[in-house]
Amino acid sequence: MILPWHKNAFTKLKQMIDQNHLPHALLITGMPQIGKFELMQQLVQTLLCQDQSCGQCALCRAIAKDNPKEALDISVLIRRSHYPNMVYCRTEINDRGIESKNIRIDQVRSFCEALNKTADDLQIGVLFYADQMNVSAANSLLKTLEEPRDNTLIILLAHNPKNLPATILSRCQSVHIAPAYDQQTQSWLEHHISEIQNADFDVPQLLENTHGVPFKVLSELSGDGFIHYQNWQNKLLDIAIHPAMINQVQDFEGNEVEVLNCLQNLVIEGIRLKSLGYEGGLVELNQVIKIVKTDFLFRLLDDIYHAISLSKTNVNIKLLLDNVLIVWSHISHLQRYPQITRT
Ligand SMILES: [Zn+2]
Structure with a gap:
């Protein structure tokens, strides 16, 4: 299911897939909680599922099961998706639930190594949030971006592309998820609010208050x-x-x-x-x-x-x-x- 406020961004991605122009490195940007991870999941399902994201097959379900908050596999500092040909790289969260500030170089190295294995199937690496990489981590990633392998797709998610080095930006094709205030987004939100709160809300006002980020409205209300x-x-x-x-x-x-x-x-x-x-x-x-x-x-x-x-x-x-x-x-x-x- 494509979220209503993802439509423009998704159309751009779908065109890349249909015209066989998907780059080796993609950057998905947008405000916190706008749904960058969800758009990435939609993209990967569309790319790999035989029915272009049926939502039912083993592959679609494996990808849908991935949760951005799941802990890393400490031994390798990254995490493998429920879909075996996909890896995630993100900041560490310790036992007390505290998140580290940066993605470190050893994590990025481990991430690139996992992608470099020889395989017939497309290998996908998702790094979020790319704007949390420290300088050496970004430099390490750059090497992989500069020499892309045929069978890999690297997807970077970032809140603010301004925090990424120009060298990384220039290697990626970007897709931005814009804030949304339109009627379809409002209807989606009304429906989801009614599942958590039994009260009348001024939905356009709630969207204004969160600067057009529907998931933020839901998390604030819950x-x-x-x-x-x-x-x-x-x-x-x-x-x-x-x-x-x-x-x-x-x-x-x-x-x-x-x-x-x-x-x-x-x-x-x-x-x-x-x-x-x-x-x-x-x-x-x-x-x-x-x-x-x-x-x-x-x-x-x-x-x-x-x-x-x-x-x-x-x-x-x-x-x-x-x-x-x-x-x-x-x-x-x-x-x-x-x-x-x-x-
Ligand atoms: Zn499917």
């Missing part, structure tokens, strides 16, 4: 983070409706930046609803913004941005949040917008 977020959002709306509730937000303490982010999303959503004259989304939010001057929402948004950016300095973030919350709690009956985060 963790503890989401429950906290819901709690903060409810409290923030309560405050705007009943200002006295401002004294009951002790659990904001220690989470000031997250609360500011949550309020920022509420205000952005408020501005959007107001400008579209659209009454959808959260009932309480509609109730609040109906009587607020749009100009005040923009000024509050500006103050929230400013507070968030100051949070990286040694400013008293609790005080800043308190000031923002006082304005937010009175937002619907403010006569004049006060000065809060700037001096």
